[in-house]
Amino acid sequence: MAKMRHADRRGGPTSLVSMPRLGVHPFRELGRRALFAGLLLLVSTLLVWFDRGAYVDNTGADGVSFIDALYYSTVTITTTGYGDITPLAPHARLINALVITPMRIAFLVLLVGTTIEVLANEGSRIVRDLRWRRTMRNHVVVIGYGTKGRSAVNTMRRHGRAADKIVVVDRDALAISDANLDGLAAFQGDAGRRDLLRRAEVSKAKEVVICLDRDDAAILTTLMVRQLNPQAGIVVSVREHENVPLVKQSGATSVVTSSDTVGRLMGLSAIGPELGAIIQDLLTSGTGLEVTQRQARPDEVGNNPSGIGNERVIGLVRNGTLRRFYDSTAARVEAGDQLIVVRKSITHVEGLRDLDD
Structure with a gap:
């Protein structure tokens, strides 16, 4: 996908994908x-x-x-x-x-x-x-392009996800225009409509990220996405912790509780400002520290995770199971493992909109 950063903010019809640099209606x-x-x-x-x-x-x-x-x-x-x-x-x-x-x-x-x-x-x-429909496979569908959705997209792109493999769905024309300005294809409409999710090729997506403002809408959308795609990973943001079981029963792979997360961060900052600063640093891309997941390299197989390079391994994923650093089964890296590491943030990227240059 070429660099396209000057999309018209008036948007276009919802029947077709809204591509970057979309013209006037x-x-x-x-x-x-x-x-x-x-x-x-x-x-x-x-x-x-x-x-x-x-x-x-x-x-x-x-x-x-x-x-x-x-x-x-x-x-x-x-x-x-x-x-x-x-x-x-x-x-x-x-x-x-x-x-x-x-x-x-x-x-x-x-x-x-x-x-x-x-x-x-x-x-x-x-x-x-x-x-677009013929070529779109194994992409990420981001439903909701507000603060949370935009931050999720920025993080994925910083970790190597190509812009042409991310599709945005939002009911707000301004959010669609912002997505186009960021080099993303987008669909305008209510994510609660099954036909809109089909147009976004949800059935062929690898991951679906749901960042809606209302928990009931998030639950309904999760249920429809899971029906359309039984295999995709679904990450959902909810505001209240008591709604987490409902979202998981609807088919979510992972659930993030925004209000609890913010409250916990505030509590840690109250206990110790430095502790809160470290946690916030880990959650912020582009500066200081960052947490990422990567494939174990051949030269790392057989080694103890604690001795790997300039990174700190805090866990690994083996056969779909998370094993934390203190687990005895995580004492050696095996072929095919995914390593979860803390490392110095990559700071040489000069803005997400230049990633496709």
Whole structure:
């Protein structure tokens, strides 16, 4: 996916994927141009009407009325030109040559050009949408692009997740525009709608991250996502701890309680400001320390995790089971293990929007 950072904040129709650098809504643009074309027609009509004495009606021979002026302007500006009403006075012919003819050209460019542009743009969007659907596999769907969703995306991208493998779903047009500005494809609409989740190819996703403001909406969305994709990992954020069992029963793989997490961090900071600073440092990407998960390298197999490089191994994942550093079964690294490490944060990345450069 190329760098695309100037998406229009007015968004687009929800039936197709909203890609970065999405143009103006075609029908809104068509209406705007049609209004301008109508103004050109009105100006032409008024010019003929106020100078009606310089025109002759070769058919009725009864003078030029306002209806005749509108009729003349319509057939003239659309290049039909029946010839039944014609300018006789030299100044009227000069006005037709210098004023009405450029207006005629502008009118044709506006209407004909806009029609072709709308058809071309819509056709292009349909082709892009079909191509996107064919190629999107093993991606991450982020439902909700507020503070939590954006932070989740930033963290994934800092840890190597490509922007073209992340899809955003949000009901807010401004959030969709922000996602486009960040180089992400997005869908606008209510995540509680099954058809919208299907359009986001949830059934083919590897991970789904749900960051909604209401726990009941998060539970319903989790249930629908799990029905559409029995294999995907589903990470859900909820506000209240008592809703965690419901979310897990709905099919969530992992549940993060935002209010409890914030409260615990505040409590640790109250016990010791330095303790709170370390925890917050681990949760913040880009500076100080960070926690990450990576594949064990061949040269690390057989070694004790405590002696690995400049990182501190705090756990490893073996056969889908988490083994903490104090577990006796985690005393040696085996082939295929995933290591959970604390390391110095990678600080050389100069902004997430440049990751695709």
